[in-house]
Amino acid sequence: MKKPSQKKQSAIDYTIVPKDLAGHLFNVTVTVANPDPDGQVFALPAWIPGSYMIREFARNIVRIRAESGEGEARVVALTKLDKHAWRAAPTAGPLTLHYEVYAWDLSVRAAHLDQTHGFFNGTSVFLRVLGQETLAHRVDIQRPLDPSAKTWRVATAMPEAGARRYGFGVYAAANYDELIDHPVEMGDFELATFEAHGVAHDIVITGRVPNLDMARLQADLKAICETQIAFFEPETRRAPLGRYVFMTMAVGDGYGGLEHRASTALICARADLPSLATPKAAEPSEGYLRFLGLCSHEYFHTWNVKRIKPAVFAPYDLQAENYTPLLWLFEGFTSYYDDLMLVRAGIIGEATYLKLQAKTIGGVLRGSGRLKQSVADSSFDAWSKYYRQDENSPNAIISYYTKGSLIALAFDLTIRARTNGARSLDDIMLALWERYGRDFYNGAGRGVTEQEVEALFDEVSGLKLKSMFERYVRGTDDLPLAKLYAPLGVKLSDERKGGKVSLDAGIGRDPLGAKLTQVHEGGAAHQAGLSALDVVIAIDGLRVNGNPPNVDTLLARYRVGDRVTVHAFRRDELMAFDVTLQADRVPCIALSQAVAGRKSAAIKRPSAV
Structure with a gap:
């Protein structure tokens, strides 16, 4: 039977x-x-x-x-x-x-x-x-x-x-x-919906946010989303999804986001969200700008990493590490475009945009790890190093987010300059979208390899860009941004004030004094033998407070080259260190418009520059 x-x-x-x-x-x-x-x-x-x-x-x-x-x-x-x-x-x-x-x-x-x-x-x-x-x-x-x-x-x-x-x-x-x-x-939760090029976008806010200015948030996110949709689909204005959800958890202090194919999960400080009690300003406050930049970043991922993917992510192996040297492209380039899209959407002006770029440049130059690890290696080692940072990380690694965004800027400025404005990084992103992203979830898409990325840059730009990949992507050279900015009438300068002294260490709070969260290689603290996690309790016999730390106030009375005695606890042992004070080595980068009326960077598409 x-x-x-x-x-x-x-x-x-x-x-x-x-x-x-x-x-x-x-x-x-x-x-x-x-x-x-x-x-x-x-x-x-x-x-x-x-x-x-x-x-x-x-x-x-x-x-x-x-x-x-x-x-x-x-x-x-x-x-x-x-x-x-x-x-x-x-x-x-x-x-x-x-x-x-x-x-x-x-x-x-x-x-x-x-x-x-x-x-x-x-x-x-x-x-x-x-x-x-x-x-x-x-x-x-x-x-x-x-x-x-x-x-x-x-x-x-x-x-x-x-x-x-x-x-x-x-x-x-x-x-x-x-x-x-x-x-x-x-x-x-609070809920509002707007349309961006015909597609519904929900804003979901969980957590107590008194006097939330939802109307302003809707208007700003609508401008950002429509700008990004038009960027990837300039002719059809067609989003690659039927509905999108921004889900945000508002807390006392927090920041983070994670991209998904039709939504993003966000966490932010409630003070960063716009308030009806705040007078309307031409540009967002610092906190609100930080939140809009986060939203712009995660929304750009709708295309770049959720559909344009590295080959190793297609499909994911969910039980083990998925190693790729390309996170500088997927996270770094997204970090470049997140602020750029705020300019193109009319959320911020050129001066604010340059300040954001200057802050990123200063952050990258701060750590000596940039001279030891390439962004390709940083991408590959994300599983063991970038996501597991410790007190020595600034001396050992580079962020594929921040240096990756500067590499995107360098490619953009280089391509624009060498093609007389006929091509830009925008064309690279559109080619990646058309070849690898647009049909990914339709069964016809596939991930892109490292070799295909480099070949596509040359093909689309019409240039030979191998040396840039060797020096800045696979190598550890500092980017020649001052030189690249110059033809656009932008001056890059380091505006550190002379005479200010520093231990050249990260300072955190501790009940006993000031905890050294990081000790930067070659700085005054390092040269004297201080270590990260040491708790400084006195400088030249004067007490160091920990809440808030008063280290800078105490050091303000000294000059470069002066010697001070620092007492600190290492674990439960009190130690003394003779410190020769050095000039503050923290970069203070500024970008200024040297020629009036010139576009500073890749604000618009090449045809409009």
Whole structure:
């Protein structure tokens, strides 16, 4: 007798319930209709795309069990294979895993749950069904029973599949990769929607923000989004998505963002958001500008890294490091364009833009690590160095974000100058989009290799740019920005005031005095034998305060070359150091318009320069 064939599963089904708000626990189930007959393996990702560090999210699974069958279920044995994965014993019919996830990481990378809100990335809560990742995935997001959550709503860019928009219920994704690329926020959040070139964009603000000027935020984000959409699709003005969500957690002090294909998760200081009580100004305040720059950065990632990807990210290996030497292109170039888009959108003027560039240049020149590590190596070592920085990092590494943005500037200025304005970095980005990004999620796209990137730069610009790659991308040379700026009438100068002395160390607070958070190579503290984490308690017999530190005030009475005695604790041992004071070595970079009426940099497309 022929056995009836097993019905093919159409989707992997999840439920997620905020079970214990005070205990920060999500209850999650995943049901597989057709588990692997040899024993189905489940694994939680070890990292989240966009944040390049192994985070071992599975450590937050508090307990887990498996059942099989419909109706009267029976227990199925689970064997843990490693720190991320479990195998269920072979079973016929539907297999369901029940597990609890501890969610108390208030960041954009993981999951957080309490009486004020719930938030999760799929990589933190949804076990992957190995071998069935390409199936459709559904998730039923259920309302918590806690009375404090009776008015909560749901915000996500994940398509509804039974749920009403902003409501609890069933949402759907085409596959596991899409499922984990739609973070979810739930709570009593502020909500506003605007359209950018015909596409709805939601603004979701969680956290208390008195007198939030949502109208200004809508107008500014609309200008930024429309500018970026038109940048990548100048003819069609077509966004690569049907809806976008800016989900923001406002806290007392915080900053960060993580990109997704149709949304971004952000965290910011509530003081950085615009207030109705603040008089309207021509340009944003420093804090608000920082927030808009963050939004611009993450939105630009919609194209650059979420669709234009390094080859090693297509697809991601979610259980191990994915090494690439190209993060300088995906993060650094995005860091270049985030502020540039604020200018092109009319949010800030040229003078403010130059100040932002000058600050970046000064930050890059501050650390001696720039002379030891290239941005290509920094990209490759992100997993072990950039995302695991310590007190010696300024002396050992370079940021592929900041120096990467200056490399983008150098390429842009070089291409514009050597083609007499006929080409620019914009053309490089558009070529990357057209060849590697536009059709990525349509099945026709693929990631780009390091060799293809370099060849494309030459092809599109019509120039030979290998020496720039060798010296500044794979090498550690300082960029000749003063020379590159000069033809545009911009002067780069270091405006350090003569005579100011410094220990040349990072200064932090400590109950006993001032903690040296970093000691810069070759500086006065280093030469005298002081080390990072030493706590300075006295300079020439005068007490050092730690809250706030008064080191600069005490040193202001001395001149370059003077010798002082510094007393400091190293662990629990008091030590004395003879310090010869040096001139402050912190760069104070300024960019100024030397020729009136000249465009300072790549403010507009070449045809408009």
